[in-house]
Amino acid sequence: MNNRILIALAPLLLNVACATTGPAVTGGAEPGTDFVIDMQPILRFAPTPQSVSVGDTVEFRNVSAFVHTVSTRPENPEEAAVTALPAGAESFDSGDIPAGGIYQHTFTVPGTYKYFCDPHHGAGMVGTIIVTAG
Ligand SMILES: [Cu+2]
Numbered sequence: 161m162n163n164r165i166l167i168a169l170a171p172l173l174l175n176v177a178c179a180t181t182g183p184a185v186t187g188g189a190e191p192g193t194d195f196v197i198d199m200q201p202i203l204r205f206a207p208t209p210q211s212v213s214v215g216d217t218v219e220f221r222n223v224s225a226f227v228h229t230v231s232t233r234p235e236n237p238e239e240a241a242v243t244a245l246p247a248g249a250e251s252f253d254s255g256d257i258p259a260g261g262i263y264q265h266t267f268t269v270p271g272t273y274k275y276f277c278d279p280h281h282g283a284g285m286v287g288t289i290i291v292t293a294g
Contacts, residue, residue: 200224205286211290218267219264229276230263246272272288
């Protein structure tokens with residue numbers, strides 16, 4: 161799969177003293193990143209919705225002090241309401257992303273994706289990505 165998790169521990173360790181504002185993910189996006197979506201301290205993904213093209217890689221960056229996830233779980237009735245995947249697209253789930261960590265996903269099937277943060281979707285932390293062909 162194209163999913164990969166890159167845990168950046170350095171920003172986490174460097175920002176323990178300013179946890180009230182959350183550590184900033186420092187530096188630029190990883191090579192090959194086409195779009196960046198932040199996981200914000202106010203429990204929101206931004207920007208959302210985000211339009212991308214087939215083959216684009218999105219880097220989700222946890223710029224907050226909380227653990228977040230980037231999840232799709234159509235098989236779970238409770239979470240199906242905050243999940244949408246185009247026909248033929250496989251679900252994806254980052255697992256826990258610590259403060260300062262990132263998660264990347266490459267979108268290979270066009271259509272509309274709705275994803276959520278596992279601990280915070282009840283607070284409205286949901287997002288939409290629209291993938292257009294070519
Ligand atoms: Cu969250």
